[in-house]
Amino acid sequence: MPLVIHIGSHKAGSSSIQAFLREQAETLRRHGVLYPRAGRGDGMAHHQLASGLRQGKAAQDQGKWKQIQDLRARATSDQRLILSSEGFETLSTAAVAQLQQLVGSGPTTILFYVRDVGEAVVAAYSQRSKSGSNTDDFDRFFEHSARILAVRRVEVVRRWVSVFGADNVRVRTIEPSCLVAGDLTEDVLSVLGCSLATLGATPAPRQNVSPGWKLNETLRWLHGYIRKTTPEAEHRTHCSRLKRVALEASAVLGLGAERGAYLTAEQHRACAGLTRSMIEDINAIMPGTRLAVPAGTRLVERQFLPSVEHVPPAELAALMGHVAVALLATPPIQAQGHVAQPRRARQANALATA
Helix, strand or coil: CCEEEECCCCCCCHHHHHHHHHHCHHHHHHCCEECCCCCCCCCCCCHHHHHHHHCCCHHHHHHHHHHHHHHHHHCCCCCEEEEECHHHHHCCHHHHHHHHHHCCCCCEEEEEEECCHHHHHHHHHHHHHHHCCCCCCHHHHHHHHHHHHHHHHHHHHHHHHHHHCHHHEEEEECCHHHCHHHCHHHHHHHHCCCCHHHHCCCCCCCCCCCCCHHHHHHHHHHHHHHHHHCCHHHHHHHHHHHHHHHHHHHHHHCCCCCCCCCCCHHHHHHHHHHHHHHHHHHHHHCCCCCCCCCCCCCCCCCCCCCCHHHCCHHHHHHHHHHHHHHHHHCCCCEECCEECHHHHHHHHHHHHHC
16 A cells, blocks of 8 residues: 655644644545544544654554554555654654654655745744743744754755655645645645545645734743743643633734734845755755745745734733633642642733733
């Protein structure tokens, strides 16, 4: 059975692809495409499999891999199987080689999407600021992330090609001009031998969309406050709760949609150069592939560096009030042997009066 492994990249439409595959799993099955539950359960993607390989614990997932091997062994000649997780792109060469052994024999295609570095670094900044893993402003984040992001995409291609061979790795940019029918979902389906028309389906709505700049900058500021006022062991729990209630409050207040401009003219030029170098390096690794350099980022030049100081005071106050109320309403958490409600109450009161 032919196997397709979609490995990312992060913030390049992966969640939308996975949402479509999960929602259309039964329709796909009727057309000979299997999106196995092994390694993803009720979730959208096979993150469990990627995590096990990354942590050197694939043996714990042996049962899941056995199910995938059995699917390949029982499949008819016209069936295809697809696995998807952007976590696969983080695997070491040794872990990729282990995955090759685990998926069993048969033709295997690795599917990897990249995007313009300017768009990618803004998306990464928004994602990490939203989750609490970044509290730096954009310029500082750009300084230590932009080049690394481009280099890592090339390294991913190099690792997977070294194991599966260039003929079995398919790399595309997410520029519409580079995709089948100008659409990411159609491009993935073309590798699986079908299309939206044959399935009678429509593309899945965009998933995991970055929030608007006002919410994003407010969250970044609040995550910084949490990191200063709570024990390190509690950061992840508090930041996760804060993100959830802030997103809910933003939806009520309508603050999450306004896109912000983050790149300066100089950063635009730097990203154009990084994108060109990334594409040229990928083409050199894969002689049979000639990726075109994207025409350029669709992002506009910024007029100011987005920060919480630029959020209109009335909107900030409304958001903070909603967040404080929601935090006080959530059940207490257990932290280091005691109930952490009093600390969170102090935090909520501080946020409401900030």
